[in-house]
Amino acid sequence: MGWGSGQTRWVSDVDRARAELVDGLVATGRIRSAAVEEAFRAVPRHLFLPDAPTETAYADDAVAVQRVDGVPTSSASQPSMVAIMLEQLDLRAGLRVLEIGAGTGWNAALVARIVGPSGQVTTVDIDPHLVDSAGRHLATAGVTGVRLRCGDGVAGEPDGAPYDRIVLTVGSDDVWPEWVGQLAPGGRLLLPLSVRGSQLSAALDLGPDGLLRSHSLRSCGFIRMRGPGAVDDVPVALPGGGALWVVTDGPGADPVAVAAALADPPGTVASPVGLGPADVRDGFGLWLALTEPGAGRLLADPDGELPAGLGPGSAVPVLVTPTGAAAPGLATVTPGPHTPSGARTQGRTCVPTPQPVCEPGRAPAGCEVRVFGPGGPELGHRMHRALDAWAAAGSPGGPDWVLTVVPGGSPVPTATAVVRTPHAHLLLEPQARGSSTTSGISRSVRF
Ligand SMILES: C[S@@+](CC[C@H](N)C(=O)[O-])C[C@H]1O[C@@H](n2cnc3c(N)ncnc32)[C@H](O)[C@@H]1O
Structure with missing residues (x-):
């Protein structure tokens, strides 16, 4: 325990560590909105990492919570990346959200804090042990109302559909039609999408024509999906x-x-x-x-x-x-x-x-x-x-591409680049570096 800076009250070490983490995320531009900042300040990350020391729980690092053969299969994602993705999601009170990749439950708690009691959060993980522990963490943190499900996220979660937002916190090589089918009109799908050796956090808005178009792209590096939908393309x-x-x-x-x-x-x-x-x-x-x-x-x-x-x-x-x-x-x-x-x-x-x-x-x-x-x-x-x-072409970086996702069975329109996945065609058009609003935002952030 110790004094908070300039405050005439005691603050615990974990509160101070959390405040310092959030202050840093605001200062570096990862957190940009009041809603995301409030959630980060309110939700105690250490309760979702009960075995980690305080300094680990509040470092700006991913914390692996499960490994198979030494390779991480689940983690509490890096706070910077979580903040970036919550900003990409553009959450508001009352929205219905599906998360695929419950992990520790921390991100679901942040989302629940932002959408509030009038919203709805469902989170799915393929691993029953992780679902159990996420449930315990949420209960310890006093987060109620999050619907926890165990299953393969490629199927989405039809029971709670339609969703205003679907967010994957695990990397995918494909855009599964189930996710698009479970999005509400005008909804947003956010996923770490593998594109020819890069992974981009792609915020994709569902248009009235049924196509997904990128609102923003950001570089990322997530653990990849397990299960039958996993792609085995090892070097x-x-x-x-x-x-x-x-x-x-x-x-x-x-x-x-x-x-x-x-x-x-x-x-x-x-x-x-x-x-x-x-x-x-x-x-x-x-x-x-x-x-x-x-x-x-x-x-x-x-x-x-x-x-x-x-x-x-x-x-x-x-x-x-x-x-x-x-x-x-x-x-x-x-x-x-x-x-x-x-x-x-x-x-x-x-x-x-x-x-x-x-x-x-x-x-x-x-x-x-x-x-x-x-x-x-x-x-x-x-x-x-x-x-x-x-x-x-203006030396485009990852955030500078515009991505359109077309269902796999349809004719392929022309584009600068077309990547075929099992269920979709990814059409990519470059923009000059920093020329789009969203890439301008990303350039202000140092990864
Ligand atoms: C990076 S962790 C998610 C972090 C989590 N959102 C948090 O706040 O702690 C990725 C998670 O995705 C899960 N996962 C992997 N493949 C999956 C699949 N096919 N369906 C659902 N979850 C999956 C893993 O078990 C792991 O817990």
Whole structure:
């Protein structure tokens, strides 16, 4: 216990820790609305993490609460990301909300606080143990009225439909028709959606024509869905270290041929296109994955070292020749020497994608394209053309794309990029960086 700053009353350590966390989220722009701020101040996160010390419960970090083979399968999501998503949801008193991914129950409690007694919150988790513990946490925190269900979230929860908002707090590779069918007219679906190796928190509004159109997109990195709807697209380990993740449709790449190509000294050609560390995954990395066949990511080993002497990091965008190519090879691109390097991402946990920013006043100055193997030079030309096209389009980052979701069975309209999922076509159009209202908001936030 101790004195609160300037207050003539005792405050507990947990209250002070929570106040400091919320003050930080407001200061950095993650929390923007009075409703979200009030909920964050009112709902005690530590009661949803009963085994965590206070400093862990109120750090701006995801806290894993369940692991299988060392891999987190449930967590209390990072407060920053929770705040960002609650702002994307645009909640108001009286709304009916379905959450998929109950976890600890903390986010459901925040939502319940905002929609109030006139609203309705239903939350679903696939794991019965987690549903039990979420129920206990909600009861301890004195949160009443949240409907807890155990089941596979791909089915939604028809009993409570229609919903004004459906929010997934678990990553999905698809837009399931059940979710669209359970949305009220004009409702909003918010989900961490995998798009060719990036994950975007996509707020999608249901139009009168039955299509979903993005209101806002934000970079994120959530645990992915379990159950029959899960997609198993693990990267392929390379014999010489690291892994390759080809994210486009098509034949994939031969790991042995790729490793052999990477063993040879590369050719390097500089590009004047400014590429900062933040552009690697959801900026140029996403552009490349959406516009070029054979695009993917070269991933680091657990020690954070990338293959072929590419230095520390987590991933670099690549173009790679397909399995069986007569002249195998690959091309990589890395931020140039004048930008901060060595940034690491934090894997698939519930955290916002860390996007290191350049030092004040230092714009990214160029980048380096490296080519490996006999097929590398041709891929290098394609990489340079893609860099030029990305720069000409205004260097869009993840939040700068406009996404329209069309049901899978319908004809595919033309778009700059079309990604097919089992149940939907994702149509993507880029906007210049920071040109949309929502991307302007996101740019004011540092992940
Ligand atoms: C990041 S956690 C959710 C965090 C939670 N909202 C909170 O506030 O603590 C993701 C959750 O999604 C659940 N999940 C995974 N696959 C699911 C599925 N197919 N249907 C429903 N829940 C699922 C996991 O069990 C896990 O608890």
